[in-house]
Structure formats: structure tokens, C-alpha cells
Amino acid sequence: MNGSEARPARIPAVDTLRGFAILLMVVYHLFWDLDAFGFVRLEIHANPFWVGFRWLILSLFLTIMGGSLILAGGRGIDPRKFVRRLLMIAGGAALISLYSLFAFPDAPILFGVLHFIVVAATLGWLAAGLGAGVLVAMAAGAALLGAVSLSGFDTGMLVWTGLGATTPVSLDFVPLFPWLAPVFLGMAAARVATDRNRPRPAPPAPAGPAGLLLGALGRRSLLVYMVHQPVLYGLVWLAASMAPPGSGIGGDLESRFARAWLESCLPACETSGGSEAVCAATCRCGLEEASAILSPEEMRSGQLSPDRQGVLATLARRCAPGARDDSDREQE
Numbered sequence: 203m204n205g206s207e208a209r210p211a212r213i214p215a216v217d218t219l220r221g222f223a224i225l226l227m228v229v230y231h232l233f234w235d236l237d238a239f240g241f242v243r244l245e246i247h248a249n250p251f252w253v254g255f256r257w258l259i260l261s262l263f264l265t266i267m268g269g270s271l272i273l274a275g276g277r278g279i280d281p282r283k284f285v286r287r288l289l290m291i292a293g294g295a296a297l298i299s300l301y302s303l304f305a306f307p308d309a310p311i312l313f314g315v316l317h318f319i320v321v322a323a324t325l326g327w328l329a330a331g332l333g334a335g336v337l338v339a340m341a342a343g344a345a346l347l348g349a350v351s352l353s354g355f356d357t358g359m360l361v362w363t364g365l366g367a368t369t370p371v372s373l374d375f376v377p378l379f380p381w382l383a384p385v386f387l388g389m390a391a392a393r394v395a396t397d398r399n400r401p402r403p404a405p406p407a408p409a410g411p412a413g414l415l416l417g418a419l420g421r422r423s424l425l426v427y428m429v430h431q432p433v434l435y436g437l438v439w440l441a442a443s444m445a446p447p448g449s450g451i452g453g454d455l456e457s458r459f460a461r462a463w464l465e466s467c468l469p470a471c472e473t474s475g476g477s478e479a480v481c482a483a484t485c486r487c488g489l490e491e492a493s494a495i496l497s498p499e500e501m502r503s504g505q506l507s508p509d510r511q512g513v514l515a516t517l518a519r520r521c522a523p524g525a526r527d528d529s530d531r532e533q534e
Contacts, residue, residue: 213273214417216266221420223263228430230255235431235438245462260315260376261384267319268388271326272396284327292320294428298374306373313362314374316427321362321378322385329386334393341386348380459501463489487521 233252237244246252295316302311329337348364355366364377419426464485471481492514 212421216270216273217420218413218416219420220263220266220270220423221416221418223259223266224419224423224426225416226255226259227263227427228434230259231431232434232438235435239438239442241438241442243461260381263315264318264322264381264384265388265391267323268326268385269392270388271323271330272389272392288320288323291316291323291424294424295320297428302373309371309373311372311374312358312370313376314372315376317362318376318378318381322382325382326385326389330389334390334397337386337390337393341383341390344378344382344386345380348377348383350379459493459496460489463492484521491521 230252233242233244234246236242237246244252295314298311298314298316302309329340332340350365351367352365353367355361355363356368360366361370362377364379364381369375467485467488468481471484472478476484495513
């Protein structure tokens with residue numbers, strides 16, 4: 203068997219679809235950076251649109267990944283090439299973790315997209331010989347396990363499973379459950395499409411410049427994934443350095459953080475029975491306490507470790523009306 207026969211032919215339509223998913227990811231991270239530096243105000247970690255957008259990107263990307271495991275040959279794939287590819291992805295995951303530990307120590311990326319892909323691709327390769335019905339059942343099981351909440355899985359050694367009762371503070375967390383579901387669904391779909399009893403021609407790739415661009419992105423998805431965010435972040439940082447967003451849509455960092463804090467605190471305080479005047483004083487006191495201890499990175503990301511959340515809770519208790527009155531009497 204010669205080399206051209208041993209290597210599975212690429213399917214241009216799959217590369218194009220993968221490129222589309224990568225392009226959506228680039229768009230998401232661009233707005234994440236713009237939000238982080240205060241050019242726009244999106245609350246990207248909590249806004250339903252952006253949360254759903256991230257869910258769509260991951261679902262699409264992981265479904266394509268699962269399908270590719272079958273289309274590339276399943277168990278017939280060259281183990282050496284498969285392992286070499288996994289090692290490249292694992293190396294990229296390690297670099298991302300190391301960078302995040304230094305740049306964002308309160309929200310490091312310890313099990314993000316690339317970490318997940320290493321584990322999911324290995325499990326998918328082992329399951330590549332299963333039928334479509336079994337794979338669909340496995341996808342349903344993975345989705346159901348995503349709803350499990352067990353405090354015993356909250357430790358660092360097990361949190362990556364997604365079975366814990368709490369979600370770790372991280373800029374990117376893709377747990378095994380429920381995200382194995384789209385991988386298995388993609389495998390099932392590819393299994394049906396490649397059933398020898400029902401041969402189907404590969405769909406054509408879109409023509410024109412857009413199709414060529416998406417195909418190129420899809421063929422180099424790992425490289426684009428590794429490079430695009432540092433480039434985007436650097437460009438937005440440079441723009442913020444040259445023209446700070448103080449007068450822009452989002453306002454400067456402190457003003458943006460203050461608005462977000464008050465918009466969250468005031469309704470919660472009034473709902474609990476506080477008067478408008480008391481809530482205004484309490485929330486502004488809490489804002490002053492938080493602004494004094496939070497770093498710019500924490501203000502930008504909105505991601506706080508459990509320890510930092512505990513410190514803020516302690517400071518917030520000082521702002522309760524009774525606590526402020528006692529403090530005023532002590533000062534007198």
C-alpha cells in the first residue's frame with residue numbers, strides 16, 4: 203500500500219465546517235478581549251447571548267471532531283500519527299495552562315478545550331468501532347451525567363469530569379460531562395453517513411474566497427487556535443494603550459466595574475427588603491471595599507477564586523447598616 207492510499211483523503215466540506223467553527227471562536231474571543239479592556243460592555247460571562255454563543259461554538263466544534271474520528275478511519279487510523287497529533291494538542295494545552303497560571307492566577311485554565319480534546323479523542327478512538335445506536339446512547343448518557351452534582355468530585359483531581367457540585371473559577375473550563383455528548387453524536391452521524399449499505403457522496407465545499415478561507419482555517423485549526431487569542435489580545439492591549447477607552451462605549455475600567463457592581467447589588471438589596479437609601483449606601487460602601495482589594499485583571503475578567511470571594515463577603519458584612527453604625531460609634 204503506497205502513502206497516498208494509507209492516508210485518508212480530506213473532505214473539503216468538513217474542513218470548511220471546521221473553519222467556520224474556528225472563525226466563530228475568533229469572533230467570540232475578539233469581543234471577550236474588547237469587553238475585558240473596557241471598549242464594550244457585554245458581561246460576556248453572564249450574558250445569555252454570549253453564553254449561548256460559546257455553547258454553540260463548542261457544540262459545533264466538538265461534533266465535527268467526533269465525526270472526523272470516524273471519517274479519518276476510526277480504528278484503522280495510523281496509531282503513530284494519531285498519537286503524534288494528540289501529543290501536539292497536549293503540548294498546546296500545557297502551554298495554555300502555564301501561561302494562564304502566570305497571567306490569570308485566580309482563574310487558570312487547567313482543563314480547557316485542548317485538554318478536553320486530548321481525553322475525548324482518545325475515548326472516541328477507542329469507541330470508533332461501535333454502531334451508531336450505541337454511540338447515540340453514549341451521547342445521551344454523557345448529557346445526563348452533566349446534570350450530576352456530587353461534592354466528592356470538587357477536588358482538583360476529579361473536577362475535570364464535570365460531576366462536581368461547583369464549577370471551578372477558570373477562564374476556560376470544558377468538563378468531560380456533558381461535553382462528550384456532541385463528540386459521540388458527531389461519531390454517530392459520521393457512522394450513518396459512511397454506512398457501506400448506504401453509500402453517500404461527500405458534500406462539496408463552498409466555492410469562492412469565503413470557501414477557500416474557511417477551508418484553510420479548518421485545515422490549520424490547531425495552529426489558528428493557538429495563535430489567534432495572543433494576537434487578538436495583543437492588538438486590543440495595544441489599542442487600549444494608545445487610546446484608552448475612557449470615553450468609549452464601556453467607559454474606563456473602574457467606571458465600568460462600578461456600574462456592573464451597582465447594577466448587580468442594588469436590585470438584590472432592594473429585593474431583600476432594604477430601602478432605596480439604605481441600599482445605595484450599602485452598595486457604594488461595598489464597591490469602595492471591593493475596589494480597594496481587586497486587581498485590574500480581576501475587575502476585567504469578573505472571575506474570582508473562592509478565597510477572593512470569601513474576602514469580599516467579609517468586607518461586604520462591614521457595609522451592613524448595623525455594622526456601619528457600630529463602626530461610626532467606635533470612631534466617635
